Amino acid sequence: MPHRPFMLGIAGDSGAGKTTLSSGVARLLGVERTTNICVDDYHKYDRKQRKELGITPLNPACNYMDIMEQHVRLLSEGEPILKPVYNHTTGTFDPPVYVPAPRAVEEGGRLIPRVVILEGLLTLFSPEMRGRYHLTVYLDPEEELRREWKVKRDVAKRGYTPEEVLADIERRMPDSRAFIWPQKAHADIIVRFYRPPGYDPENPSTLNVRITLKHTLPRLDLSEVLHSAYEDEALIRLEARKEADILDITGNVRPEQAQTFERIIWEHLGHHAEHFDPSLVGTFWDKAGQSYPLALTQLIIAYYLVKMRELAIERGHLRVA
Numbered sequence: 001m002p003h004r005p006f007m008l009g010i011a012g013d014s015g016a017g018k019t020t021l022s023s024g025v026a027r028l029l030g031v032e033r034t035t036n037i038c039v040d041d042y043h044k045y046d047r048k049q050r051k052e053l054g055i056t057p058l059n060p061a062c063n064y065m066d067i068m069e070q071h072v073r074l075l076s077e078g079e080p081i082l083k084p085v086y087n088h089t090t091g092t093f094d095p096p097v098y099v100p101a102p103r104a105v106e107e108g109g110r111l112i113p114r115v116v117i118l119e120g121l122l123t124l125f126s127p128e129m130r131g132r133y134h135l136t137v138y139l140d141p142e143e144e145l146r147r148e149w150k151v152k153r154d155v156a157k158r159g160y161t162p163e164e165v166l167a168d169i170e171r172r173m174p175d176s177r178a179f180i181w182p183q184k185a186h187a188d189i190i191v192r193f194y195r196p197p198g199y200d201p202e203n204p205s206t207l208n209v210r211i212t213l214k215h216t217l218p219r220l221d222l223s224e225v226l227h228s229a230y231e232d233e234a235l236i237r238l239e240a241r242k243e244a245d246i247l248d249i250t251g252n253v254r255p256e257q258a259q260t261f262e263r264i265i266w267e268h269l270g271h272h273a274e275h276f277d278p279s280l281v282g283t284f285w286d287k288a289g290q291s292y293p294l295a296l297t298q299l300i301i302a303y304y305l306v307k308m309r310e311l312a313i314e315r316g317h318l319r320v321a
């Protein structure tokens with residue numbers, strides 16, 4: 001019998017920080033113990049064809065949604081897939097790659113379900129895919145910040161000029177509104193990084209983050225985890241609201257506070273985090289620096305994931321033998 005994995009879906013607009021978040025969560029759990037898939041590989045047209053057709057990659061019609069849905073289903077059932085590969089450097093397609101069956105992994109002397117992380121523009125778009133995830137996250141940074149991140153990344157890594165990136169963001173705006181942003185309504189966790197007053201783009205690790213924890217999540221008593229960690233409620237604050245719990249973390253949280261908080265969540269992850277190198281949490285590539293709000297966000301998501309996986313095993317929803 002195939003082993004059913006734990007499925008994490010991460011969506012958001014281009015440059016919203018999906019890869020940064022998902023690679024951090026994968027490092028937390030052990031990269032070789034997770035299967036990471038970017039669903040932007042399912043683009044139907046290459047860059048030249050998209051230009052000719054006047055279609056943006058955000059439009060579901062520009063993607064093989066049927067194959068994406070089938071692959072999400074196969075992975076959730078513990079089956080292997082042959083995944084297409086879109087190459088951001090050439091703007092065309094590379095040969096497909098074989099993704100092995102997401103088999104269970106050994107941890108603390110027992111077999112537990114592997115985590116499959118699916119991230120991309122349209123991960124939460126269709127009900128078929130949404131029904132396959134155990135946990136869903138939407139990245140919703142302040143729009144100005146997303147633009148700043150996308151321009152920096154596309155210029156440094158994808159060979160565009162800043163003017164080209166900004167013009168492309170404008171061209172995509174109707175599709176962002178129509179297809180990407182509405183996916184927020186389907187996420188259990190919404191992560192919003194935003195700039196503090198006087199924010200210096202040269203020091204992006206000072207960003208604030210608001211994490212919305214919807215009541216679609218199991219009610220884990222996070223306040224107990226948080227309580228012992230924060231002395232100053234203005235820096236890390238959890239507020240229970242009718243529609244969701246809101247966790248606010250400010251970018252000027254002191255390293256000692258953030259590290260205490262990290263350690264406490266860490267202890268709650270127990271042996272699940274034994275493969276992890278803590279110096280890698282919260283890193284983002286272009287600054288080679290660490291952001292505590294990003295580190296704490298990755299840890300909170302890993303915390304929910306580990307706890308929800310435990311619940312799913314207990315309830316017999318995820319059997320590994």
Ligand SMILES: Nc1ncnc2c1ncn2[C@@H]1O[C@H](COP(=O)(O)OP(=O)(O)OP(=O)(O)O)[C@@H](O)[C@H]1O
Pocket residue numbers: 012013014015016017018019020021120121149150152153193204205207284285286287291294
């Ligand atoms: N929390 C953060 N703090 C600082 N910088 C960040 C953060 N998240 C992302 N970035 C920066 O934003 C840029 C875009 O991030 P990332 O590549 O993760 O976005 P993405 O959503 O995967 O984009 P795409 O869908 O276009 O591939 C990266 O250069 C990264 O360094």
Ligand SMILES: O=C(CO)[C@H](O)[C@H](O)COP(=O)(O)O
Pocket residue numbers: 014015040047057087088091121158
């Ligand atoms: O929104 C995106 C996700 O990263 C990309 O822009 C999309 O995948 C197409 O990439 P490009 O046209 O830059 O090759």
